[in-house]
Amino acid sequence: MTIMALKAKAPLVILLLSLFVICASLALATQDPELKQCKHQCRHQRQFDEQQQEECERRCEEYHREKKERERAERRRGQEGSSESERYEGEESEEEEETNPYLFEDEHFESRVRTEEGTDKILEKFSRRSKLLRGLENYRVAILEANPHTFVAPAHFDAEIVLFVAKGRGTITLVREEKRESFNVEHGDIMRVPAGTPVYMINRDNNEKLCVVKILQPVFLPGHFEAFHGAGGEDPESFYRAFSLEILEAALRTRRDELERLFGKQRQGAIMKASKEQIRSLSEQEEFPARIWPFGDSSGPFNLFRRRPSQSNQFGRLYEAHPNDFKQLQDLDLIVSFANITKGSMAGPYYNSRATKISVVLDGEGYFEMASPHLSSAGSRRHRGGGGFSERRKVGPTYQKVSGRLRRGVVFVTPAGHPVAVVASRHNNLQVLCFEVNAQGNIRFPLAGKRNIVNDFEKEAKELAFNSPAREVERIFRNQDEEFFFPGPNGQRHDERGRAFE
Incomplete structure (x- = not known):
């Protein structure tokens, strides 16, 4: 892009920045009206054509959504930072009203990454929902979804990760010990990403979304992990930007103006569109070492369905x-x-x-x-x-x-x-x-x-435990010939509040 072109676009950029400042100011003064006011400002800018107005309104919505997510995250961090006794006392009062603290739905997820090309959402801490789940304090669940022909930016995590490819076809690349390992993955593949290992991936399918379910075990703060992006710019933000330019100039032997350009270009987010040529090149990497199933020392994936x-x-x-x-x-x-x-x-x-x-x-x-x-x-x-x-009073x-x-x-x-x-x-x-x-x-x-535990009891144990003749107990517990999977109930079932499941 020429200098003249940049100068021509400068007023528009300044105007957009001014609008975001207005939105930020409104956010401090009001709650819900801020989004409405931001969009109002977009629609009444005479310099904007229709497309620019739509882009401005879209950015207002993104700003509003991200602000709300940041507020939720800050509230959660504040609760997590409270003392054990305070947190559990609050949870006990919640549990008196909570009929099922073991179930998590859409509202219990928070989006860590959200772009037009995909999302990466994380389930809230198990122990935040209930003290009954504090044994899972150091486990987190996340779900990544990426559109066809997309690139998920490189990052490393302060957590051990095991991932499962739930849908689609991708290529996952790990970088460690001065070597790069790329693996084509598909539905049913399981793979581990060790803590601190730089990793990136692509969706190499032409039509189908890539869905990856992850379980993470943090290694620094129990129950809390972060993604560290080195490659990036403003979005995703590169951690290189946290260093002073003096440090970067010395470490990379590069002038600061070049560094500022490099770390200021990326604004597409952590999940972005890639060209067919880029996808083809990234997906044709040789797998090293080769897959070994079911045993071996391979650091790559194996498929559960094989x-x-x-x-x-x-x-x-x-x-x-x-x-x-x-x-x-x-x-x-x-x-x-x-x-x-x-x-x-x-x-x-x-x-x-x-x-x-x-x-x-x-x-x-x-x-x-x-x-x-x-x-x-x-x-x-x-x-x-x-x-x-039905119940009766008992000890x-x-x-x-x-x-x-x-x-x-x-x-x-x-x-x-x-x-x-x-x-x-x-x-x-x-x-x-x-x-x-x-x-x-x-x-x-x-x-x-046919292998249930009651069948292994002695005759006398069955009679004493059920206060019934052993033959009656055996008639019931030996009536099912299948194992683990059985025909389901025929009738409609309800939850504790009387709502039908089917």
Whole structure:
């Protein structure tokens, strides 16, 4: 671009900056009217043609949205910075009204990156929702979505990351120890990105979005992580800009005017459009080292669907990657699994001995039910809905049925030891990605099916435990011949508030 062209556009740039200053001033004085006033200013600028007015209004909306997200993030950081006792005291009062602290929906996500070409959103801290989930304090879940033919800018994270390609085809590049490793990935691939490793990726598909689900384990501040962008400019902001120009001039042996130009150009955001030629070049990188399945020392991905399912029948399939299958999972004490529950069918009931399961619904609809002894006594005294058992006064633990509607994007947590069943709707298969933490030594105990735990009790134990003849107990618990996946309920089910799931 010529100097004359830059001079010609300077008044427009100054005017746009002036409008953003006006919006910022309004934000300090008012709440909701600021967006309206900013757009009003855009529409009454005589120098603007129609396209410039639309661009100005779009930037007003972006500013307003980002401001709201910053305010929410600041409030959350303030709450996280409060003392343990204050935080948990507040959570207890919330839990008295909260019927299901184990379920997370759209409103519990915050967008870290949002451009026209994609989003990267992060689920709130588990412990912020409820003190019952403080065992997951140092785990976070994020979901990245990128449009076809896009580039996700390089960054490194102060967290260990395990990612799962939930949809689409991409290329992921890691840079470490003076070498670059690029891997073409597709649906079902699992890959680890070690903390501090520069990583970038592309969506190499012509039509389909790339969706990547991530679990992160921060290494600096428990439950909190940051993305550090080196390559970038103003958006994403490069961390190089935090250094003085004197430092950068000396370190890079480059004049400051060149540095200012370089670190001032990028304003497209962290997810941006790339040309077909750039995508082709980035996706044709040689994979090194080659994929090795299921064992080996490869730092690259492996595909969960290339091995036999651990459970399979006409009612569903379960694929699992254990730490002894995938070396990169070993020191993270993590299992990654994927359940595809046939429509009208269900998984469980069962429970895990040690592992707490974080489940992300990738597709379909349904619901889950779980037995919990930890919710408020007031809630547990209510009559159980959906065909449960009536209660009477007794000594010992009281279990409340926790249930929730499942659909794409919903996250739910099943703590260790908690019996759970997951049901697919009668209309669609239910696909669920699971991250199971504290996986070392975990045992999944089935509560139904031909291998259920009651069938292993002695005859006398059955009679004493149920106060019934052993043959009656056996008649019930030996009636189901399938394992893990079963035909689902035929009737309609409801949550604690009486709302129907189907």
